[in-house]
Amino acid sequence: MTHAVNPQVRLANEIAVQFHHRPTDEAAAAIAQHIKLFWDPRMKADLLRRAETEAASLDPLVLRAVTHLRP
Amino acid sequence: MTLMKEPDLGTPAVAGEATVTVEIDGMPMTVPPGTSVMRAAAMTGIDIPKLCATDSLDAFGSCRLCLVEIDGRKGTPASCTTPVADGMKVRTQTPRVEKLRQGVMELYISDHPLDCLTCSANGDCELQDMSGVVGLRQVRYGYEGENHLDLLTDSSNPYFDFDASKCIACSRCVRACGEIQGTFALTIEGRGFESKVSAGGVDFMDSECVSCGACVQACPTATLQEKSVVELGMPTRSVVTTCAYCGVGCSFKAEMRGDQLVRMVPYKDGGANEGHSCVKGRFAFGYATHPDRELEPMIRESITDEWQVVDWDTAIEHTARKLLEVQAQHGPGSIGGITSSRTTNEEVYVVQKMVRAAFGNNNVDTCARVCHSPTGYGLKQTFGTSAGTQDFKSVAEADVIVVIGANPTDAHPVFASRMKKRIREGAKLIVLDPRTIDLVRSPHIQAQHHLRLQPGTNVAVVNAFAHVVVTEGLVDQDFVDARCEGFEEWAEFIARPENSPEATEAISGVPADELRAAARLYATGGNAAIYYGLGVTEHSQGSTMVMGMANLAMATGNIGRDGVGVNPLRGQNNVQGSCDMGSFPHELSGYRHVSDEAVREVFETLWGRPILPEPGLRIPNMFDAAIDGTFRALFVQGEDIAQSDPNTKHVTAALAAMDLVVVQDLFINETAKFAHVFLPGTSFLEKDGTFTNAERRINRVRPVMAPKTGMHEWEIPCRIAQAMGYEMSYDNPSEIMDEIAAVTPTFAGVSFEKLDKLGSVQWPCNDAAPTGTPIMHVDGFVRGKGAFVPTTFVPTDERSTRKYPLILTTGRILSQYNVGAQTRRTANVAWHPEDVLEIHPHDAEVRGIENGDMVSLASRVGETSLKAVISDRMPVGVVYTTFHHPVTGANVVTTENSDWATNCPEYKVTAVQVGLRTPAGPAQDVARQDIPMAVD
């Protein structure tokens, strides 16, 4: 079976949950940093695309983090 | 090498300074106080005859063969039980003791079958040797009297026989089972002439025996003897090498007759095991020469075609051409590789080099992703390096031992024996585990606290521990001030009411007062050491939990000396090494991020190819990208991802979607069913290289035979790279280690030459530590200051529901290893013929399930069926199974959930339902089936 949710969306949301307790700006920067350190470029690109097309499926913290990831 | 007989000094070494001087047969010798006369004599080169003494066991003093005379003392004391005293003058050969010894031997021999010439131990029997040494010339008592010569042989154990007629009742086996192994399966029954060794049950197989072999090793006669020696004869040469099963990394002498392996004998000088072993390394080596092994390369166009055997040149050329075709069509990032934790450092290094330099991307990951990647992340964030802090020996100095989500007696048995020894000496034990693992209550061991937490609540519990430390004033403030940073912020976080034991009780099920008591014991009980396993890492908060434990150790100052620390118990033999060798997609060897330009430059200069500055795909990402169509070819080294990785359907869908899957393994495994190229691998008996164990110890693996496949495994990636146009070649594996040392600061001082000289070294090994580093972070942390990281508990998404009301957790057992590809091909199946589902009596009863029934096990992703075993080791609501057998396919039900930081799969928590399928009927027998006993 394949996943119903896009894997990048799922993974990004899972990371975000771990940072919910931190102040928003700090959390967003930490999430972005984590993605930079561990994600393959195609995954990052997909996440950036989905932040445009399906923002509703992403945790608001991920959307904040994405702003740090844009070139 | 000829057969190596290690010296036996009779009694164990005594720690301390050599201050006592004695004279033995006129020769002076200075030894530490407490040393036996026997040992002091052996150190001067004088071997006093002995039978019941051996230097792996405490002296016992029963055989009376080692008698000596001491000036100024009456009688003839036993030298094994007499400690030295300053100025003592000892005579080991006097007419009086000679006569006494002959008398003792005469009695032994009069009750011993005199079939030496046809005995399997001929040439390796201490009774035989001692008869010669004492000059026995006659036996005056005939065989007419009462004797034991008609006693039967117990052949129930698949690996060794017990021939009671040859037993001299020296009790070495009994003591080995207790003192060394800690199982206490054997006793001497009866007294005097009646005394005989008993395994308790009907026979050895029916007893508590775990088949570690320590008694066989200790037996001075042929009474306990390996079946392989009986069948094949005494070996004639030995090669020192390393066990290829678990992360303990035991050293063995592979004892050979010609090119046939007769037995594996644990090596006394082995740094990890010091002469001990478990059933896997000691006996379960038959897979290496099993007829199922594939020895020739094979290719096929499609996975529905028959395999076609080809020669190596064709296989290599075909693989390289296909890889290049995929890249040409789908881009440089469309291919990648997976390295194995079972192969040598050198073999792993060349695979990641092939990926980074010849494939030109960072799409390399290791199967350690699915077990210990959170260890790497968590310890790097807090301490600065991805490895355990201690050597195994360190446990002997621990006063409080905390075992979290690990089951050392099954998964790391030789280390467990050390741990149990320390606990018997009085160290306190705290176990955090949903299951009642063996360690909680075993002979002479009782955990002070067993915190039976709900699966998935580790972080809540470790936070509560730290909460007690911080709020009850138990912080080691001097250590924290001098060595750490981030304490204030962390302490504020951890002191919040939501982290109190009273608050977490509702989540974890651990009673607050018991948790408080355990936390106080950890903080105030002296040296406190944490040992953990996959029950920590394989969770959605695996990395968080690793940081939580590191925080706790720093706050209490339990880092940087003997007896303390935070220690991962690694599953497979070379998990540590495969991680060290740069096989994570974001890190080059020695855990250095690919974005670090200076580091990349080192490699680019040496390799002559650019290294990409961005990470590649991790294993789960590879599967996702395969289904997405952007990742299309995979080289898999010695790893059965289709069986070992979670959510089997997803994995097989990904494999089926790829244009090219290349599998290098010993056997056609589940993954190979999806492969287009099969490249036969070599067993550890053919390998030449190094493994790195869980204590960072680099051990040599030495070949005892030429590769049965005609090609060394390290040559295969080199040849593929060459065929793809990238020059990569070595004359032998020591050159690969030299390259690793040249590019990796923590390995700078490592070479085969040094390993051959010193036996082993623990990294970091470089100019600052030329003989290695047994204990890390002694004067400062690798990252400078130890970093406290707040660890908020976030419950996993995987929760029990009305449809899936139970939680499944998975693990492994002693006699089997990983997906079982090796152990299933040995007589170890005698202990574990199939995977079973362990279920609490209450959960079974409400479902109408009885012991031995076939049951269905279903999660939201898949369903399988297996036999139920009812056991109250599990809490209500939690079921347990192992994943050693492909027919069960426990991973059919595990999900895509993973650790947030590393994507290590959440094997330990899956919501499931269990239902009755076919009742067992009265005749079904599950009795001999081991109840699986592990979380790790």
Ligand code: SF4
């Ligand atoms: S094999 Fe090991 S566990 Fe079994 S009786 Fe011998 S020492 Fe004890």
Ligand code: SF4
């Ligand atoms: S079985 Fe071997 S070790 Fe055990 S008492 Fe008999 S002779 Fe000694």
Ligand code: SF4
């Ligand atoms: S403890 Fe591990 S390394 Fe040692 S013999 Fe057993 S399986 Fe091999």
Ligand code: FES
């Ligand atoms: S060796 Fe000393 S009494 Fe047996």
